[in-house]
Amino acid sequence: MITTITAGELPEHATSLLEKGFRLALAAGHDDAGPDAGGLRAVYLFIAAAPDRRVELHVPLDRDHPEVPSLARLSFPAGRFEREMRDLFGIVPTDHPLPQRLVRHFHWPQGWYPMLAAAGEPPQFGDVDGPYPFRTVEGPGVYEIPVGPVHAGMIGPGHFRFSVVGETILNLKARLWFVHRGLEKLFQGRRPEAAIELAERVSGDTTVGHTLAFCLAVEDAHQVTVPPAAQRIRAILLELERLYNHITDIGALCNDVAYGVLNAQAQRVREQLLRINDRVTGHRLLRGAIHPGGARVAALPGPAELAAIGTDVGELVGLALSNTVVTDRFTGTAVLTAAQATDLGTVGVVARASGLTIDARHDHPFMSAQFPRPEHTRTDGDVLSRFLVRAEEMATSIAMITSLADMVGDRLTATAPITSGGGRSGVGIVEGWRGMITHRIETAPDGTLTRVKIVDPSFFNWPALPVALADTIVPDFPLTNKSFNLSYAGNDL
Amino acid sequence: MSALGVVGGIAQPVLIVAGSPLLVGVMRQVRARLEGRAGAGVRQPWRDLRKLLRKETITPRGTSEVFRIAPLLLVATSLVVAVVVPFVTTDSAIDPVADLFAVVALLALGAVALALAGLDTGTAFGGMGASREMTILALVEPTLLVAIFALSVRVGSTNLGAIVSSTLHDPARVLSPASLLAAVALIVVIVAETGRLPVDNPSTHLELTMVHEAMVLEYAGPDLALIELASAMRLSVFLGLLANLFLPWGIATAATPAALVVGVLALVVKVGLLGVVLAAGEVFLAKLRLFRVPELLAGSFLLALLAVAASYFLA
16 A cells, blocks of 8 residues: 655654554655656655565655655664765755664765765765764773674675674674675666666575565566465475575574584584585575566475484584573573563564564565474573574474465476566565565656565564673673674675 | 612603503503594693694793793703602612602692783783682692691601502501591592693683683693693603502512513503593593582592591501
């Protein structure tokens, strides 16, 4: 449902939607410059579960004074979406409680908004555009530890500023957005089938999640119904992606408490899964299997090998938890309470480990076949909960793949033609392995993409990391960070 | 200064310098194999040292002489300890220095020099590592002193050579309560002092969890090579000390070639075995939360105190 409203009506509509149990899935700026010389437009997508409902609010804005009233006081994620909109489009949220820059680093030129149609080539980056301060914590014995953006390990660029007394973290500020790629703009002007290669690379470890969300959005825009066999193949691929990423995290969590032997074994299981991926799709990271309208695989994973992997994983998790030092390190570390998780709008593994039942596979399903929502044994919001949620989700995924593969049988290719005809918009929502991925596309009458907005679960979950870390000790940061395992690339498009 | 002492004073440092990186290599290889990995090979630490020694010296801007001298001091103290402690021969080249207090003070001096160097860099990590190292050191050094002191009570001397000789003459003492308690306390202390699991993870790349590695984060090239070498030497020295205080058999008591060969082989076998046991044990250990480390070390201090009490009351 799409409603066009004026900027003044926005808070009223948003309040009423949020009160009805909707959450903000996406807010993005749009530049309608074209032959008919439109202005700017802000789009807010609200979604609700059971039954799946999606409401879009479109707010046309004046190009010379693009201003929207801030929703930051109603919804925390809205405040961050608004800052992103301001940095990329110059759309100003009025009365924003925290109007600092988000995406735009201090060396970005003032007044240059890269997502505007008339932005052109980036100007020379050089002079520092004003201060970009951190909140300083003062008091006896307080000191700061700056870490990154270049780290000792092979991880993405993020700068973390710890304010610490002794070893206890008082305040942590994570500054991201060091590698803005302009990905959303690269989509523009491409035909959907030519944009798949971009969607597959939004975040390297979430190929299926982002590709599927993009394809669902394209199909929504073209009102194409995908054959059930293709839906099931897609669901299998989505769970395969969850499996190899979750076992990596389980191993890495053990490695971060220096229990290396389990990491070595988890890597072995991961390699088995990557080889299954290779056999199924011809690519270890599952690229090339999903396209608008359908999906295509070369083979399906066998139930026996998956069952063997499930047993292996169960054994590894059991071994980890039977080590008292490992459980001591995991238990009660970096707690994110259910109230905090709700307020911050977290999604995915992080939200479920704090006791929320949000899961797009059930809340916003893309296929008719339904599976029971897994019950998690521990939802205290600590590192152990996030570890166990991953382990339990692996068991669920294996059961799902086995049953779906049985339904698919030997129909390994299924496609519905994408009928031409554009000028519409579409939304795709997928539960990737980190959490809910949302893509929203708009197409021109000739079918090319005019705007693609991508929301990675990391965008919602990054602010939860500093909150969970308050009063945790510095040496537990890497463990906590790994238990969240958020994407730098998905966050910074 | 006896002939035996002189021979020992030459053989021991050569053996320790050449063998320490190999010991580290063996321990890494054992751990890799037990974890199901191929491992880099026993000689990898030597290859790393060779690589580092060929690089140019770089020191961070704003650091003082403290930063430059620390690696030398660390290697020098380790070398002196390698010369004087009875590893291969019961006699020491410089007998007065082969004293319990002198040796522990020398080892602490090296650690303090490195902590000061960490502070000298002025970076958050250097300071953080130094602060953690000093916390651990403050608990480790008393335990080390008291544990060895428990052994020296019955000998009536704090000379390490005398302690080793007396154990050689009266093997039953090894199984005395005082000796066993002291051995356990020493093992815990050595694990902490050399930065092994469960106190510190020698193979981590996570800056924020490091203890020893955080202090030396700013070192590069030949300076880093010296620190790596000295760390390996300290590990060998501690394991050698542990081996010879409790199982001194094989150590050379006369300056004959046969006795020396046996002495060298005995040391290599004992330290090698201890290293393998330590590495194998680490496979089953995870790293303690930093604030649990003092509890572990306080426990070992208690054992050392009990050892002293036992050596008085049960002697």
